[in-house]
Amino acid sequence: MSATAVAESFRAVLGHFCSGVVIVTACDAAGTPTGMTVGSFTSISLEPPLVGFYAAHTSSTLPGILAAERFCANVLAAEQHELARAFAARGADRFAGVDWAPGPNGAPRLTGAHAWIDCRVAERRAIGDHDLVVGAVEALAAPGGSEPLVFHRARFHGLRG
Structure with missing residues (x-):
């Protein structure tokens, strides 16, 4: 397959890969929250505990x-x-009407999330047209009582639907 053909098919084919949906949040020095939706979250290491x-x-x-x-x-x-969708939008106040509380590290924990993982930025590395951000896990929990949101073929789904 030529490089052009790969580039043209890349998004369509990788859309068949199911991924979890995560909103990464932080607060600046003044306490103003920021965040973004990512579909490229992954565990990296058990010892030490790292995610990215x-x-x-x-x-x-x-x-x-x-x-x-x-x-x-x-x-x-x-x-x-x-x-x-709201946290993926550009130029919007992503936290408008969103219920959250700061975790011990100051980053917003979104109410109703399936799980949360508090991290310290351990590394940042440019790879292709993206940056990999590695987080050293400081605290985490899965409160229970919900199913995760997944993304597959450009649509959001629950595990059962």
Whole structure:
């Protein structure tokens, strides 16, 4: 397959891969929250506990997360698909009407999330047209009582539907 053919098929084919949906949040020094939806969240290491996510070099949100040096990965629950859309929108007040509370590291924990993972930024590395942000896990929990939100073929789904 030629490089052009691969590039043309890349998004369509990888859309067949199911991913979880996470909103990465942080607060700046003044306490102003910021956040973005990511579909590229992953566990990296058990010892030490590390997770990571990718953000485009062009992200206007990533600099605020990096400056905060701490973030919360909010794993969304199946019913939070509208929240995922809101945090993916550009130029909007993403926290308008959103219920959240600061975790011990200061990053917003979104109410109703399927799980949350508080992290310290451990590393940032440019890879292709994205940055990999590695987080050292400081605290985490899965409160229970919900199913996760997943993204498949450009649509949000619960595990059962």
